[in-house]
Amino acid sequence: MTGIRTGAERVRRRRDRLRAAGLRPVQIWVPDTRGAGFTEECARQARLVRESEAGEGSRGTEAWSEISDTVGWVA
Numbered sequence: 359m360t361g362i363r364t365g366a367e368r369v370r371r372r373r374d375r376l377r378a379a380g381l382r383p384v385q386i387w388v389p390d391t392r393g394a395g396f397t398e399e400c401a402r403q404a405r406l407v408r409e410s411e412a413g414e415g416s417r418g419t420e421a422w423s424e425i426s427d428t429v430g431w432v433a
Contacts, residue, residue: 363371373383389396 376383
């Protein structure tokens with residue numbers, strides 16, 4: 359084989375190296391931020407969160423800090 363590789367070969371080798379390092383590919387689907395109504399839906403959900411947290415005081419902050427504890431996490 360010569361030193362010239364196709365794009366597909368480079369991608370395959372890169373993926374092989376990543377798998378050998380203990381990683382695996384993951385595909386996720388996310389909302390299209392360019393879609394009609396996306397901005398309005400974000401605003402609606404933000405309003406619901408804001409309204410649900412109104413009057414909670416520090417309880418809401420404490421609850422978030424309890425579930426977001428990352429002690430022991432490694433990158």
